[in-house]
Amino acid sequence: MISMKIFFLLVLIETCYFDDPNRLPTRCETCKYLSNEIAESLLKHNSAELIETGYSIDERLDRKKAKKYQDSEIRLIEVMEEVCERILEYNVHAERSGSLRYSKGESQTMSTLKNLKNRGVKVELGIPYDLWDTPSAEITQLKKYCDQMVELYEEEIENWYKNERNNVTLTEYLCERIILKNDDKSKCSVKWVLMTW
Numbered sequence: 001m002i003s004m005k006i007f008f009l010l011v012l013i014e015t016c017y018f019d020d021p022n023r024l025p026t027r028c029e030t031c032k033y034l035s036n037e038i039a040e041s042l043l044k045h046n047s048a049e050l051i052e053t054g055y056s057i058d059e060r061l062d063r064k065k066a067k068k069y070q071d072s073e074i075r076l077i078e079v080m081e082e083v084c085e086r087i088l089e090y091n092v093h094a095e096r097s098g099s100l101r102y103s104k105g106e107s108q109t110m111s112t113l114k115n116l117k118n119r120g121v122k123v124e125l126g127i128p129y130d131l132w133d134t135p136s137a138e139i140t141q142l143k144k145y146c147d148q149m150v151e152l153y154e155e156e157i158e159n160w161y162k163n164e165r166n167n168v169t170l171t172e173y174l175c176e177r178i179i180l181k182n183d184d185k186s187k188c189s190v191k192w193v194l195m196t197w
Contacts, residue, residue: 024138027183029099030145031175037086037146038157038170041079046070076161080154084146088135102142153179 025033047069069075093100093107106114110132117123125132135143150157153174160173 025102025142025145027145027149028175028180029102030142030149031179032099032171033087033090033102033142034083034146034149035170035174037083038079041083041086042075045075045078073158076158080150080157084143084150087143087146088139090135090139090142092136092138102139149179 049069050066051069051072051074089104090102091105091107091110093103093109095108096103113123113125114132117129156174156178157170160168160170164173
């Protein structure tokens with residue numbers, strides 16, 4: 001009887017954790033987080049400085065052009081170089097559902113476990129304590145998806161930056177109009193606060 005209970009418990013655990021397709025990030029979530037990180041990074045790289053573009057061997061023949069950093073391709077390149085690395089700052093918040101599952105900051109679960117450990121309670125997660133804060137498999141997968149999405153849609157992101165960023169958010173332009181154009185958007189309908197651009 002005890003072995004039967006253990007068997008059902010293992011089946012329940014496997015069903016909840018290993019076969020759950022919602023545990024890995026979806027294309028919708030990946031796109032939303034990518035566009036949010038780009039928007040945040042553009043705000044961080046927001047300078048009113050003028051930069052000189054172009055170069056020549058003989059400055060008498062060619063003059064450098066002055067351009068606002070805010071409108072430069074250099075700004076976009078700097079943003080795109082770091083955008084997916086920032087995904088590794090996210091954590092899985094198992095207490096939340098849908099797109100809210102991934103967020104920056106420590107989850108309530110991990111905070112509770114750390115508090116218990118600090119109080120002297122033996123907490124065993126199957127990994128050493130110094131690895132508790134390393135990115136989880138889900139977050140690592142989210143970063144991988146982000147890298148792939150940036151590579152696949154680099155031209156679309158650049159087009160948005162050059163032509164559409166003052167008219168529409170990157171989330172709407174890239175996610176809704178391009179990447180998820182033919183998908184069921186009801187899976188992506190969770191409302192959450194994003195930076196608007």
